[in-house]
Amino acid sequence: MTASQRPSTEPVTVPEVAHEWHKVLDPDELPEGRVTTVSVGRRTLAVTHVDGRFGILSNRCPHQGGPLGEGSIEKGWLRCPWHGYDYSPCNGEPPEGFADAPEAYASEVRVDGVYVALPAEAEHPRTVSDVMVETMVNWGVDTVFGMVGHSNLGFADAMHRAERRGDLRYVGIRHEGAASFAATAYGKLTGRLAACFGIAGPGSTNLLTGLYDAKVDRAPVLALSGQVPSKTKGRGAFQDMDLANAFKDVARFGEVVLSAADHAELMTLACKTAIVDKDVAHLIFPDEVQVEPSNQEPSGPDGRTGSREIAPPAAVLAAAIETIRGSQRPVIVVGQGARADIDGVLELAELIGAPVITTFKAKGAVSDHHPLGCGVLGRSGTPVASWLMNESDLVVAFGASFSNHTGIAPYKSIIQIDHDPMAIGRHHPVDIGLQGAVATTARLLAEGLDGGHTCVDQRPIIAERWQIWREEKASRRTDDHGAGLNAASVFAELSEHVPDDAVICVDVGNNTYSFGRYFEVAEQDVLMSGYLGSIGFAFPAAMGAWAAVGDSRKVVSVSGDGGFGQYAMELTTAVKYGMNITHVLLNNSELGKISKEQRAGEFDVWATSLHNPDFAAFAQLCGAHGARVTQLDQLHDAVAAALAHDGPSLVEVVTDPLLM
Incomplete structure (x- = not known):
């Protein structure tokens, strides 16, 4: 004009x-x-x-x-x-x-x-976004991680009003991938629902990796996407993407929020699906719908779910009882699906004196100091667990998926317990499959075996195997090639000083294999990117864990330099919100696990080296506590000071890539 x-x-x-x-x-x-x-x-x-x-x-x-x-x-x-x-x-x-x-x-x-x-400013009209925010709050969503932008402003405004009322907490992140990992970790730790939030186009597609992590690890997550105005949708508008199709594979439930929808019921269905199915639910909000006036009432969970304490059929249960009764050296394998019901499993184990072995995802479900605890089985496991598995004549598995990472031998006699019928015999046939809730089934098995059994009490054997392994670990702590600290020393220090009730978030790579093998867990909760195995998980997950527990428990994250580099700027997010997180960074200046795989496959070691900053100095520039460890005699004081620090802290430990 x-x-x-x-x-x-x-x-x-x-x-x-x-x-x-x-x-x-x-x-x-x-x-x-x-x-x-x-x-x-x-x-x-x-x-x-x-x-x-x-x-x-x-x-x-x-x-x-x-x-x-x-x-x-x-x-x-x-x-x-x-x-x-x-x-x-x-x-x-x-x-x-x-x-x-x-x-x-x-x-x-x-x-x-x-x-x-x-x-005078008029009273803000009640909108579609208000109805949906109030509904998700009713379903227990108290934390949202995300980034506000031009195509989600109406929904963001409704969350702001909820935050002012004290109903909701919003954590603004630096990258939406961190938002979805944080929400996933919140769900893994608590079983409750957190949300992640992004704009149309790239803001939402950045959520996908963390959402896939939630999906494959069975964690409830609610994803919320802004969208371009409906009148420009499909016409090549800026950031116009078909988000419904983009999220179709990852989301168990996904819908575009339309003007004429029952908005409260749509949000209720999304939240219920995420919680009940332990999966991803996704809602897409066109820009103009977010701010439309609404007189709907919010919905909620009352009367929407039933008890899940189901029991296996009596005949199958009886067969399992008789099989356990006739075994001599049974082992119990605990997967992530049994973590919330571990007390019932331990009562069964104590009755028959059976070793309790965990999958890597379930590390921390059973203390390594429990008389029957044997640590992790598989690639990230302990010789204690592998020896007792090899000597067993029966495997009783609770909430475990039998992945190749764990390596439960299919030739063993196997009883598998899971609430999900699709999980039973997923990778190979089992002798007896019991579909039922873990706690209920463990209690019924114990009641059936209370009259007598032939199982050997394996506590003395477990103690002996732990002594052998601890002597071996002590020997490995003396290894020194002059190129950095060894992993056995790092995780011995953390085993001693990380509080027993801490939440520990681990990454992927050699640092994580070493954590599984060397760190002796007490009562800590351990969170990881299990089946997806996504590098960069640890620190965003620690933000999600902190949102769940606040300052009531210490939150510790562990990664390599490759993993931390993925979301390093989220350290400023932790500083902004005063998150009491201690991050332990094992820096070997390379993608060490990939180098190891290249050597094992008889390839040249190529494209795995990394150019790193001084991460401790970087932490200080971000406003966090930072310390750098290059010698073993510096490790104790650096870890102690970081754990004692009130707020975000980082300990950078220079490690030898060949001693992990």
């Missing part, structure tokens, strides 16, 4: 309706011939200074919403920076032949500055 005539200079009159005067500028703040942006409450205004007069308009161009305060003054007109539409800087009138005009307000120049007359 161009104009040859001069713009109208008629000033805006003071409104007759109730209004309030607000100062917007100091006397000499805005030079002649300029425009600027000023905020007053929730309003954003474009303030102009032209020919000695001050004009005040809405900052929103009526054409496509361009920010007039970022425009320019040309030939007396205020020109929109987006498409060149012109308006009178005094009163917003367009040139002859055009009817659209931004709202204009009366102004007044006083001794102390420029003032604007604005009507």
